[in-house]
Amino acid sequence: MTRPVVPAYLLLIAVWSTTALAIKWGVTGLSFSLALMLRFVLAALLALGIQHWRRQSLPFDRAHLRAYTIAGVATSLSMLCSFWAAQYMASGLIAVLYGLAPLATGFYASLWLGSSMRRSELLAIAVSLLGLALIFGQNLNLAPSGLPSMLALILGMALQSGAAVLLKRYASTQSAMAVNTGALLICAFLTTLFWLISGATMPAQIPTKALLAILYLASIGSVLAFGLYYWLIRECRPISVALISLITPATSLWLGSWLNHEVLHPRELYGTALIMLGLLIHCLQRKN
Template identity: 35%
Template structure:
Protein backbone atom coordinates (compact mmCIF):
# COMPACT_ATOMS: atom_id res chain seq x y z
CA UNK A 1 0.00 0.00 0.00
CA UNK A 2 1.34 3.49 -0.85
CA UNK A 3 2.44 5.33 2.27
CA UNK A 4 0.31 8.45 1.53
CA UNK A 5 -2.84 6.30 1.31
CA UNK A 6 -2.07 4.61 4.62
CA UNK A 7 -1.22 7.97 6.17
CA UNK A 8 -4.48 9.63 5.09
CA UNK A 9 -6.50 6.58 6.17
CA UNK A 10 -5.09 6.85 9.68
CA UNK A 11 -6.05 10.54 9.79
CA UNK A 12 -9.64 9.72 8.77
CA UNK A 13 -9.99 6.88 11.27
CA UNK A 14 -8.40 8.65 14.21
CA UNK A 15 -10.25 11.91 13.58
CA UNK A 16 -13.53 10.09 14.13
CA UNK A 17 -12.24 8.01 17.04
CA UNK A 18 -12.84 10.57 19.87
CA UNK A 19 -16.53 10.89 19.01
CA UNK A 20 -16.87 7.11 18.67
CA UNK A 21 -15.20 6.65 22.07
CA UNK A 22 -17.78 8.85 23.74
CA UNK A 23 -20.67 7.13 21.97
CA UNK A 24 -19.34 3.66 22.79
CA UNK A 25 -19.50 4.32 26.54
CA UNK A 26 -23.16 5.43 26.52
CA UNK A 27 -24.92 3.15 28.98
CA UNK A 28 -21.94 0.80 29.02
CA UNK A 29 -19.15 2.44 31.01
CA UNK A 30 -15.63 3.25 29.89
CA UNK A 31 -14.04 -0.06 30.99
CA UNK A 32 -16.56 -2.25 29.17
CA UNK A 33 -16.35 -0.08 26.06
CA UNK A 34 -12.58 -0.25 25.73
CA UNK A 35 -12.43 -3.96 26.66
CA UNK A 36 -15.14 -4.90 24.14
CA UNK A 37 -13.38 -2.86 21.47
CA UNK A 38 -10.07 -4.62 22.05
CA UNK A 39 -11.68 -8.08 22.21
CA UNK A 40 -13.43 -7.52 18.86
CA UNK A 41 -10.29 -6.08 17.35
CA UNK A 42 -8.05 -8.91 18.53
CA UNK A 43 -10.44 -11.62 17.33
CA UNK A 44 -10.68 -10.03 13.88
CA UNK A 45 -6.93 -9.45 13.65
CA UNK A 46 -6.17 -13.09 14.53
CA UNK A 47 -8.70 -14.28 11.92
CA UNK A 48 -7.13 -12.14 9.21
CA UNK A 49 -3.64 -13.24 10.25
CA UNK A 50 -4.65 -16.89 9.87
CA UNK A 51 -6.50 -16.40 6.57
CA UNK A 52 -3.57 -14.53 5.04
CA UNK A 53 -1.06 -16.96 6.55
CA UNK A 54 1.22 -14.11 7.54
CA UNK A 55 2.77 -15.90 10.46
CA UNK A 56 3.32 -14.60 13.96
CA UNK A 57 6.99 -13.84 14.68
CA UNK A 58 8.20 -14.79 18.14
CA UNK A 59 11.82 -13.75 18.00
CA UNK A 60 13.27 -11.44 20.62
CA UNK A 61 12.68 -8.14 18.82
CA UNK A 62 9.08 -9.11 17.97
CA UNK A 63 8.25 -10.02 21.56
CA UNK A 64 9.81 -6.79 22.78
CA UNK A 65 7.72 -4.85 20.24
CA UNK A 66 4.52 -6.58 21.39
CA UNK A 67 5.31 -5.71 25.01
CA UNK A 68 6.17 -2.10 24.25
CA UNK A 69 3.15 -1.57 22.03
CA UNK A 70 0.81 -3.39 24.39
CA UNK A 71 1.80 -1.47 27.49
CA UNK A 72 1.65 1.83 25.64
CA UNK A 73 -1.75 0.91 24.19
CA UNK A 74 -3.15 -0.11 27.57
CA UNK A 75 -2.03 3.04 29.34
CA UNK A 76 -3.10 5.40 26.58
CA UNK A 77 -6.50 3.82 25.89
CA UNK A 78 -7.51 3.32 29.52
CA UNK A 79 -6.74 6.92 30.40
CA UNK A 80 -8.34 8.20 27.19
CA UNK A 81 -11.60 6.32 27.71
CA UNK A 82 -11.78 7.39 31.34
CA UNK A 83 -10.99 11.02 30.57
CA UNK A 84 -13.37 11.18 27.59
CA UNK A 85 -16.29 10.83 30.01
CA UNK A 86 -15.71 14.35 31.29
CA UNK A 87 -14.73 16.45 28.26
CA UNK A 88 -16.10 17.15 24.80
CA UNK A 89 -14.92 14.74 22.12
CA UNK A 90 -13.06 17.40 20.14
CA UNK A 91 -10.86 18.15 23.14
CA UNK A 92 -9.66 14.55 23.18
CA UNK A 93 -8.10 15.05 19.76
CA UNK A 94 -6.85 18.52 20.72
CA UNK A 95 -4.92 17.23 23.72
CA UNK A 96 -3.57 14.39 21.61
CA UNK A 97 -2.40 17.07 19.21
CA UNK A 98 0.52 17.58 21.58
CA UNK A 99 1.83 14.11 20.73
CA UNK A 100 4.40 15.52 18.23
CA UNK A 101 5.91 17.68 20.97
CA UNK A 102 6.18 14.88 23.50
CA UNK A 103 7.22 12.29 20.91
CA UNK A 104 9.99 14.45 19.51
CA UNK A 105 11.35 15.19 22.97
CA UNK A 106 11.38 11.49 23.83
CA UNK A 107 12.91 10.62 20.45
CA UNK A 108 15.68 13.15 21.04
CA UNK A 109 16.51 11.43 24.32
CA UNK A 110 16.03 7.78 23.28
CA UNK A 111 16.76 7.75 19.55
CA UNK A 112 19.21 10.66 19.26
CA UNK A 113 17.01 12.30 16.64
CA UNK A 114 17.25 15.98 15.74
CA UNK A 115 17.83 18.41 18.58
CA UNK A 116 15.52 21.33 19.21
CA UNK A 117 16.15 24.31 16.96
CA UNK A 118 14.96 27.86 17.57
CA UNK A 119 11.86 27.49 15.31
CA UNK A 120 10.96 24.17 16.89
CA UNK A 121 11.32 25.64 20.37
CA UNK A 122 9.14 28.59 19.35
CA UNK A 123 6.50 26.23 17.98
CA UNK A 124 6.55 24.23 21.18
CA UNK A 125 6.04 27.33 23.32
CA UNK A 126 3.14 28.53 21.13
CA UNK A 127 1.49 25.13 21.26
CA UNK A 128 1.87 24.83 25.02
CA UNK A 129 0.55 28.35 25.47
CA UNK A 130 -2.52 27.43 23.44
CA UNK A 131 -3.04 24.34 25.55
CA UNK A 132 -2.72 26.45 28.70
CA UNK A 133 -5.51 28.68 27.39
CA UNK A 134 -7.75 25.65 26.99
CA UNK A 135 -6.83 24.42 30.49
CA UNK A 136 -7.31 27.86 32.07
CA UNK A 137 -10.84 27.00 33.19
CA UNK A 138 -13.00 23.90 32.99
CA UNK A 139 -16.20 25.86 32.31
CA UNK A 140 -17.86 24.80 29.07
CA UNK A 141 -15.51 21.89 28.41
CA UNK A 142 -17.97 19.08 29.03
CA UNK A 143 -18.62 18.64 32.78
CA UNK A 144 -17.68 19.94 36.20
CA UNK A 145 -14.90 17.31 36.31
CA UNK A 146 -13.39 18.37 32.99
CA UNK A 147 -10.05 19.17 34.59
CA UNK A 148 -9.73 15.53 35.68
CA UNK A 149 -10.52 14.40 32.16
CA UNK A 150 -7.92 16.74 30.70
CA UNK A 151 -5.30 15.52 33.17
CA UNK A 152 -6.04 11.91 32.26
CA UNK A 153 -5.69 12.78 28.58
CA UNK A 154 -2.30 14.38 29.18
CA UNK A 155 -1.12 11.21 30.90
CA UNK A 156 -2.51 9.23 27.96
CA UNK A 157 -0.38 11.32 25.61
CA UNK A 158 2.71 10.42 27.63
CA UNK A 159 1.88 6.71 27.39
CA UNK A 160 1.13 6.93 23.68
CA UNK A 161 4.32 8.80 22.86
CA UNK A 162 6.48 6.52 24.98
CA UNK A 163 5.03 3.48 23.22
CA UNK A 164 5.65 5.01 19.79
CA UNK A 165 9.29 5.81 20.52
CA UNK A 166 9.87 2.49 22.29
CA UNK A 167 8.58 0.53 19.28
CA UNK A 168 10.67 2.67 16.95
CA UNK A 169 13.77 2.10 19.07
CA UNK A 170 13.35 -1.68 18.94
CA UNK A 171 13.19 -1.47 15.14
CA UNK A 172 11.39 -4.76 14.53
CA UNK A 173 10.37 -5.48 10.93
CA UNK A 174 7.57 -7.96 11.66
CA UNK A 175 4.37 -7.66 9.55
CA UNK A 176 2.22 -4.77 10.80
CA UNK A 177 -0.79 -7.02 11.35
CA UNK A 178 1.32 -9.41 13.44
CA UNK A 179 2.47 -6.47 15.55
CA UNK A 180 -1.16 -5.45 15.95
CA UNK A 181 -2.09 -8.94 17.16
CA UNK A 182 0.85 -9.09 19.53
CA UNK A 183 0.17 -5.64 20.90
CA UNK A 184 -3.50 -6.29 21.59
CA UNK A 185 -2.72 -9.74 23.02
CA UNK A 186 -0.53 -8.07 25.64
CA UNK A 187 -3.06 -5.31 26.33
CA UNK A 188 -6.35 -7.24 26.43
CA UNK A 189 -5.78 -9.05 29.77
CA UNK A 190 -4.96 -5.70 31.35
CA UNK A 191 -8.18 -4.19 29.99
CA UNK A 192 -10.12 -7.17 31.33
CA UNK A 193 -8.57 -6.63 34.74
CA UNK A 194 -9.61 -2.97 34.76
CA UNK A 195 -13.15 -3.93 33.73
CA UNK A 196 -13.38 -6.55 36.50
CA UNK A 197 -12.08 -4.12 39.12
CA UNK A 198 -14.27 -1.17 38.10
CA UNK A 199 -17.47 -2.94 37.08
CA UNK A 200 -17.24 -6.48 35.77
CA UNK A 201 -20.87 -6.70 34.72
CA UNK A 202 -22.59 -6.69 31.34
CA UNK A 203 -24.25 -3.30 30.75
CA UNK A 204 -27.99 -3.23 31.47
CA UNK A 205 -28.72 -0.88 28.58
CA UNK A 206 -26.44 -0.91 25.56
CA UNK A 207 -27.81 1.48 22.96
CA UNK A 208 -27.59 0.81 19.26
CA UNK A 209 -25.31 3.82 18.88
CA UNK A 210 -22.96 2.49 21.57
CA UNK A 211 -22.89 -0.99 20.02
CA UNK A 212 -22.18 0.44 16.56
CA UNK A 213 -19.42 2.66 17.96
CA UNK A 214 -17.76 -0.28 19.73
CA UNK A 215 -17.90 -2.34 16.53
CA UNK A 216 -16.47 0.55 14.48
CA UNK A 217 -13.66 1.08 16.95
CA UNK A 218 -12.92 -2.63 17.13
CA UNK A 219 -12.70 -3.05 13.37
CA UNK A 220 -11.41 0.30 12.11
CA UNK A 221 -10.01 2.01 15.18
CA UNK A 222 -8.09 -1.06 16.33
CA UNK A 223 -7.32 -3.55 13.55
CA UNK A 224 -7.20 -1.32 10.50
CA UNK A 225 -5.97 1.78 12.32
CA UNK A 226 -3.19 0.08 14.27
CA UNK A 227 -2.08 -2.10 11.34
CA UNK A 228 -1.73 1.02 9.17
CA UNK A 229 -0.07 2.83 12.07
CA UNK A 230 2.63 0.17 12.52
CA UNK A 231 3.06 0.02 8.74
CA UNK A 232 3.70 3.77 8.61
CA UNK A 233 6.12 3.91 11.53
CA UNK A 234 8.18 1.19 9.86
CA UNK A 235 8.66 3.44 6.81
CA UNK A 236 8.78 6.96 8.27
CA UNK A 237 10.61 8.69 11.10
CA UNK A 238 8.70 9.47 14.29
CA UNK A 239 8.31 13.12 13.22
CA UNK A 240 6.14 12.48 10.16
CA UNK A 241 4.16 9.84 12.04
CA UNK A 242 3.37 12.26 14.85
CA UNK A 243 2.13 14.80 12.28
CA UNK A 244 -1.02 12.71 12.02
CA UNK A 245 -2.12 14.50 15.18
CA UNK A 246 -1.80 17.89 13.47
CA UNK A 247 -4.97 17.54 11.39
CA UNK A 248 -6.97 15.35 13.76
CA UNK A 249 -7.91 18.14 16.23
CA UNK A 250 -9.40 20.29 13.48
CA UNK A 251 -11.59 17.51 12.08
CA UNK A 252 -12.55 16.21 15.53
CA UNK A 253 -13.56 19.65 16.80
CA UNK A 254 -15.72 20.19 13.72
CA UNK A 255 -17.33 16.77 14.07
CA UNK A 256 -18.03 17.33 17.76
CA UNK A 257 -19.72 20.62 16.97
CA UNK A 258 -21.69 19.51 13.90
CA UNK A 259 -22.59 15.93 14.81
CA UNK A 260 -22.62 15.88 18.60
CA UNK A 261 -23.85 19.42 19.29
CA UNK A 262 -20.80 20.34 21.37
CA UNK A 263 -20.59 24.05 22.09
CA UNK A 264 -17.14 25.28 23.02
CA UNK A 265 -16.22 28.74 24.36
CA UNK A 266 -14.36 31.09 22.07
CA UNK A 267 -11.16 30.78 24.10
CA UNK A 268 -11.08 27.03 23.36
CA UNK A 269 -11.13 27.68 19.63
CA UNK A 270 -8.42 30.32 20.10
CA UNK A 271 -6.36 27.91 22.17
CA UNK A 272 -6.87 25.17 19.60
CA UNK A 273 -5.70 27.49 16.82
CA UNK A 274 -2.58 28.29 18.85
CA UNK A 275 -1.88 24.60 19.45
CA UNK A 276 -2.20 23.78 15.74
CA UNK A 277 -0.12 26.81 14.73
CA UNK A 278 2.57 25.82 17.21
CA UNK A 279 2.60 22.27 15.92
CA UNK A 280 2.86 23.49 12.32
CA UNK A 281 5.85 25.70 13.21
CA UNK A 282 7.41 22.96 15.29
CA UNK A 283 7.20 20.44 12.45
CA UNK A 284 7.62 22.82 9.52
CA UNK A 285 10.78 21.18 8.19
CA UNK A 286 9.11 17.77 8.37
CA UNK A 287 5.98 19.09 6.62
CA UNK A 288 8.07 20.57 3.82
CA UNK A 289 9.93 17.30 3.33
CA UNK A 290 6.96 14.93 3.29
CA UNK A 291 6.22 15.15 -0.46
CA UNK A 292 9.85 14.27 -1.26
CA UNK A 293 9.79 11.42 1.26
CA UNK A 294 6.62 9.95 -0.24
CA UNK A 295 7.30 10.63 -3.93
CA UNK A 296 11.08 10.27 -4.47
CA UNK A 297 10.59 10.41 -8.23
CA UNK A 298 9.29 13.96 -7.94
CA UNK A 299 12.51 14.92 -6.17
CA UNK A 300 14.76 13.52 -8.87
CA UNK A 301 12.78 15.18 -11.67
CA UNK A 302 13.43 18.71 -10.36
Protein backbone atom coordinates in the same frame (compact mmCIF):
# COMPACT_ATOMS: atom_id res chain seq x y z
CA MET B 1 6.94 12.09 2.93
CA THR B 2 7.25 9.46 0.24
CA ARG B 3 4.27 8.82 -1.97
CA PRO B 4 3.14 5.47 -0.44
CA VAL B 5 3.15 7.06 3.01
CA VAL B 6 0.85 9.99 2.17
CA PRO B 7 -2.39 7.95 1.63
CA ALA B 8 -1.77 5.99 4.84
CA TYR B 9 -1.09 9.23 6.72
CA LEU B 10 -4.30 10.85 5.45
CA LEU B 11 -6.36 7.70 6.12
CA LEU B 12 -5.10 7.53 9.70
CA ILE B 13 -6.02 11.18 10.20
CA ALA B 14 -9.53 10.44 8.88
CA VAL B 15 -10.00 7.43 11.17
CA TRP B 16 -8.62 9.08 14.30
CA SER B 17 -10.84 12.09 13.63
CA THR B 18 -13.90 9.87 14.04
CA THR B 19 -12.86 7.92 17.13
CA ALA B 20 -13.89 10.57 19.66
CA LEU B 21 -17.47 10.54 18.41
CA ALA B 22 -17.45 6.74 18.22
CA ILE B 23 -16.20 6.48 21.80
CA LYS B 24 -18.93 8.86 22.94
CA TRP B 25 -21.57 6.68 21.28
CA GLY B 26 -19.85 3.50 22.49
CA VAL B 27 -20.27 4.35 26.16
CA THR B 28 -23.96 5.17 25.75
CA GLY B 29 -25.64 2.80 28.18
CA LEU B 30 -22.34 1.05 29.01
CA SER B 31 -19.58 1.57 31.53
CA PHE B 32 -16.38 2.93 29.96
CA SER B 33 -14.41 -0.11 31.15
CA LEU B 34 -16.83 -2.52 29.48
CA ALA B 35 -16.88 -0.55 26.22
CA LEU B 36 -13.08 -0.45 26.15
CA MET B 37 -12.82 -4.17 26.91
CA LEU B 38 -15.29 -5.09 24.17
CA ARG B 39 -13.42 -2.92 21.69
CA PHE B 40 -10.10 -4.65 22.23
CA VAL B 41 -11.45 -8.19 22.59
CA LEU B 42 -13.34 -7.88 19.29
CA ALA B 43 -10.34 -6.21 17.66
CA ALA B 44 -8.00 -8.99 18.79
CA LEU B 45 -10.34 -11.68 17.44
CA LEU B 46 -10.65 -9.85 14.12
CA ALA B 47 -6.89 -9.40 13.82
CA LEU B 48 -6.34 -13.11 14.54
CA GLY B 49 -8.95 -13.95 11.90
CA ILE B 50 -7.13 -11.85 9.33
CA GLN B 51 -3.84 -13.52 10.21
CA HIS B 52 -5.47 -16.93 9.75
CA TRP B 53 -7.10 -15.87 6.46
CA ARG B 54 -3.72 -14.70 5.18
CA ARG B 55 -2.24 -18.02 6.38
CA GLN B 56 0.33 -16.19 8.46
CA SER B 57 1.30 -17.39 11.89
CA LEU B 58 1.98 -14.95 14.67
CA PRO B 59 5.73 -14.90 15.48
CA PHE B 60 6.64 -15.46 19.10
CA ASP B 61 10.39 -14.91 19.00
CA ARG B 62 12.01 -12.57 21.50
CA ALA B 63 12.05 -9.53 19.20
CA HIS B 64 8.36 -9.81 18.33
CA LEU B 65 7.33 -10.44 21.93
CA ARG B 66 9.16 -7.28 22.93
CA ALA B 67 7.34 -5.28 20.25
CA TYR B 68 3.95 -6.76 21.26
CA THR B 69 4.59 -5.87 24.90
CA ILE B 70 5.70 -2.29 24.18
CA ALA B 71 2.73 -1.58 21.92
CA GLY B 72 0.12 -3.51 23.90
CA VAL B 73 0.96 -2.23 27.38
CA ALA B 74 1.36 1.38 26.23
CA THR B 75 -1.89 1.37 24.25
CA SER B 76 -3.87 -0.27 27.06
CA LEU B 77 -2.63 2.09 29.75
CA SER B 78 -2.91 5.14 27.52
CA MET B 79 -6.52 4.35 26.61
CA LEU B 80 -7.41 3.60 30.23
CA CYS B 81 -5.98 6.94 31.32
CA SER B 82 -7.86 8.75 28.56
CA PHE B 83 -11.20 7.02 29.16
CA TRP B 84 -11.00 7.58 32.91
CA ALA B 85 -10.03 11.25 32.59
CA ALA B 86 -12.73 11.89 29.99
CA GLN B 87 -15.31 11.44 32.76
CA TYR B 88 -14.06 14.60 34.47
CA MET B 89 -12.22 16.74 31.92
CA ALA B 90 -13.46 18.87 29.04
CA SER B 91 -12.83 17.38 25.62
CA GLY B 92 -10.95 20.52 24.61
CA LEU B 93 -8.34 20.00 27.32
CA ILE B 94 -7.94 16.36 26.33
CA ALA B 95 -7.24 17.42 22.76
CA VAL B 96 -4.74 20.05 23.89
CA LEU B 97 -2.81 17.64 26.11
CA TYR B 98 -2.63 14.97 23.41
CA GLY B 99 -1.59 17.73 21.04
CA LEU B 100 1.62 17.85 23.09
CA ALA B 101 2.58 14.39 21.78
CA PRO B 102 5.02 15.73 19.16
CA LEU B 103 6.97 17.52 21.88
CA ALA B 104 7.13 14.36 24.01
CA THR B 105 8.01 12.25 20.97
CA GLY B 106 10.79 14.65 19.98
CA PHE B 107 12.19 14.49 23.51
CA TYR B 108 12.12 10.67 23.56
CA ALA B 109 13.63 10.47 20.08
CA SER B 110 16.52 12.73 21.06
CA LEU B 111 17.01 10.73 24.26
CA TRP B 112 16.79 7.18 22.85
CA LEU B 113 17.47 7.52 19.12
CA GLY B 114 19.90 10.44 19.08
CA SER B 115 17.56 12.23 16.67
CA SER B 116 17.56 16.00 17.04
CA MET B 117 14.41 17.97 16.22
CA ARG B 118 14.64 20.02 13.04
CA ARG B 119 13.86 23.70 12.96
CA SER B 120 10.97 23.08 10.56
CA GLU B 121 9.52 20.51 12.99
CA LEU B 122 9.79 22.93 15.91
CA LEU B 123 8.14 25.64 13.83
CA ALA B 124 5.36 23.25 12.70
CA ILE B 125 4.70 22.20 16.29
CA ALA B 126 4.68 25.79 17.56
CA VAL B 127 2.25 26.97 14.88
CA SER B 128 -0.04 23.97 15.37
CA LEU B 129 -0.06 24.28 19.17
CA LEU B 130 -0.99 27.93 18.74
CA GLY B 131 -3.93 26.79 16.62
CA LEU B 132 -4.96 24.25 19.28
CA ALA B 133 -4.76 26.88 22.01
CA LEU B 134 -6.89 29.22 19.91
CA ILE B 135 -9.55 26.55 19.31
CA PHE B 136 -9.75 25.12 22.80
CA GLY B 137 -8.50 28.02 24.92
CA GLN B 138 -11.98 28.69 26.29
CA ASN B 139 -12.04 25.18 27.77
CA LEU B 140 -8.79 25.47 29.71
CA ASN B 141 -10.34 26.28 33.08
CA LEU B 142 -8.92 23.70 35.47
CA ALA B 143 -10.65 23.21 38.80
CA PRO B 144 -8.55 21.81 41.69
CA SER B 145 -10.36 18.48 41.39
CA GLY B 146 -9.24 18.25 37.76
CA LEU B 147 -5.54 17.92 38.58
CA PRO B 148 -5.54 14.08 38.88
CA SER B 149 -7.37 13.84 35.55
CA MET B 150 -4.90 16.18 33.89
CA LEU B 151 -1.98 14.13 35.21
CA ALA B 152 -3.65 10.95 33.93
CA LEU B 153 -3.99 12.50 30.47
CA ILE B 154 -0.36 13.60 30.46
CA LEU B 155 0.66 10.09 31.51
CA GLY B 156 -1.42 8.55 28.72
CA MET B 157 0.08 10.90 26.14
CA ALA B 158 3.61 10.26 27.41
CA LEU B 159 3.13 6.48 27.30
CA GLN B 160 1.88 6.56 23.71
CA SER B 161 4.70 8.87 22.62
CA GLY B 162 7.37 6.80 24.35
CA ALA B 163 6.05 3.58 22.84
CA ALA B 164 6.21 5.08 19.33
CA VAL B 165 9.90 5.85 19.74
CA LEU B 166 10.67 2.45 21.28
CA LEU B 167 8.87 0.70 18.41
CA LYS B 168 10.96 2.70 15.94
CA ARG B 169 14.03 1.38 17.73
CA TYR B 170 13.01 -2.24 18.30
CA ALA B 171 10.40 -3.05 15.62
CA SER B 172 11.69 -1.26 12.52
CA THR B 173 11.90 -4.48 10.48
CA GLN B 174 8.85 -6.35 11.75
CA SER B 175 5.46 -6.77 10.11
CA ALA B 176 3.06 -4.02 11.18
CA MET B 177 0.16 -6.49 11.02
CA ALA B 178 1.94 -8.95 13.31
CA VAL B 179 2.86 -6.21 15.78
CA ASN B 180 -0.72 -4.95 15.76
CA THR B 181 -2.19 -8.42 16.32
CA GLY B 182 0.17 -9.20 19.18
CA ALA B 183 -0.45 -5.79 20.74
CA LEU B 184 -4.23 -6.18 20.49
CA LEU B 185 -4.04 -9.55 22.26
CA ILE B 186 -2.25 -7.88 25.16
CA CYS B 187 -4.75 -5.01 25.08
CA ALA B 188 -7.63 -7.48 25.20
CA PHE B 189 -6.14 -9.26 28.21
CA LEU B 190 -5.30 -6.09 30.16
CA THR B 191 -8.62 -4.32 29.50
CA THR B 192 -10.56 -7.49 30.38
CA LEU B 193 -8.62 -7.68 33.63
CA PHE B 194 -9.39 -4.02 34.35
CA TRP B 195 -13.10 -4.53 33.59
CA LEU B 196 -13.23 -7.46 36.01
CA ILE B 197 -11.44 -5.46 38.72
CA SER B 198 -13.72 -2.44 38.18
CA GLY B 199 -16.78 -4.55 38.98
CA ALA B 200 -18.79 -3.23 36.02
CA THR B 201 -21.53 -5.62 34.94
CA MET B 202 -22.56 -6.86 31.51
CA PRO B 203 -25.99 -5.45 30.60
CA ALA B 204 -28.76 -7.76 29.42
CA GLN B 205 -28.83 -5.87 26.11
CA ILE B 206 -26.28 -3.54 24.52
CA PRO B 207 -27.86 -0.46 22.85
CA THR B 208 -27.70 -0.60 19.06
CA LYS B 209 -25.81 2.68 18.73
CA ALA B 210 -23.24 1.57 21.31
CA LEU B 211 -22.82 -1.80 19.63
CA LEU B 212 -22.27 -0.26 16.19
CA ALA B 213 -19.79 2.22 17.63
CA ILE B 214 -17.81 -0.53 19.38
CA LEU B 215 -17.75 -2.61 16.20
CA TYR B 216 -16.41 0.42 14.33
CA LEU B 217 -13.78 1.07 17.00
CA ALA B 218 -12.73 -2.58 16.98
CA SER B 219 -12.43 -2.95 13.20
CA ILE B 220 -11.59 0.47 11.77
CA GLY B 221 -10.36 2.20 14.90
CA SER B 222 -8.12 -0.64 16.12
CA VAL B 223 -7.28 -3.23 13.46
CA LEU B 224 -6.98 -0.78 10.56
CA ALA B 225 -5.86 2.38 12.37
CA PHE B 226 -3.28 0.78 14.67
CA GLY B 227 -1.96 -1.29 11.77
CA LEU B 228 -1.42 1.93 9.81
CA TYR B 229 0.04 3.58 12.90
CA TYR B 230 2.68 0.88 13.46
CA TRP B 231 3.51 0.83 9.74
CA LEU B 232 3.96 4.61 9.68
CA ILE B 233 6.20 4.41 12.75
CA ARG B 234 8.35 1.93 10.86
CA GLU B 235 8.47 4.03 7.68
CA CYS B 236 8.67 7.58 9.12
CA ARG B 237 10.34 9.54 11.84
CA PRO B 238 8.30 9.08 15.05
CA ILE B 239 7.67 12.82 15.33
CA SER B 240 6.12 12.83 11.84
CA VAL B 241 3.52 10.33 13.05
CA ALA B 242 3.04 12.20 16.32
CA LEU B 243 2.02 15.33 14.39
CA ILE B 244 -1.25 13.55 13.58
CA SER B 245 -2.29 14.31 17.16
CA LEU B 246 -2.12 18.00 16.26
CA ILE B 247 -4.38 17.57 13.24
CA THR B 248 -7.16 15.32 14.53
CA PRO B 249 -8.55 17.78 17.14
CA ALA B 250 -9.36 20.24 14.36
CA THR B 251 -10.83 17.59 12.08
CA SER B 252 -12.86 16.19 14.99
CA LEU B 253 -14.21 19.66 15.57
CA TRP B 254 -15.43 19.91 11.98
CA LEU B 255 -16.90 16.40 12.19
CA GLY B 256 -18.84 17.36 15.31
CA SER B 257 -20.17 20.43 13.51
CA TRP B 258 -21.29 18.31 10.57
CA LEU B 259 -22.86 15.42 12.49
CA ASN B 260 -24.00 17.15 15.69
CA HIS B 261 -24.82 20.56 14.18
CA GLU B 262 -22.40 22.35 16.49
CA VAL B 263 -21.71 26.01 15.72
CA LEU B 264 -18.17 26.88 14.67
CA HIS B 265 -16.93 30.20 16.05
CA PRO B 266 -14.40 32.43 14.23
CA ARG B 267 -11.62 31.51 16.69
CA GLU B 268 -12.16 27.83 15.80
CA LEU B 269 -11.87 28.61 12.10
CA TYR B 270 -8.67 30.58 12.65
CA GLY B 271 -7.25 27.85 14.87
CA THR B 272 -7.99 25.20 12.25
CA ALA B 273 -6.19 27.31 9.67
CA LEU B 274 -3.11 27.54 11.92
CA ILE B 275 -3.05 23.77 12.45
CA MET B 276 -3.26 23.19 8.71
CA LEU B 277 -0.42 25.69 8.24
CA GLY B 278 1.67 23.75 10.74
CA LEU B 279 1.01 20.56 8.81
CA LEU B 280 1.95 22.27 5.57
CA ILE B 281 5.24 23.47 7.06
CA HIS B 282 6.01 19.91 8.13
CA CYS B 283 5.02 18.36 4.80
CA LEU B 284 7.22 20.78 2.84
CA GLN B 285 10.28 19.03 4.21
CA ARG B 286 10.68 16.07 1.95
CA LYS B 287 12.87 13.92 4.15
CA ASN B 288 11.54 11.69 6.91
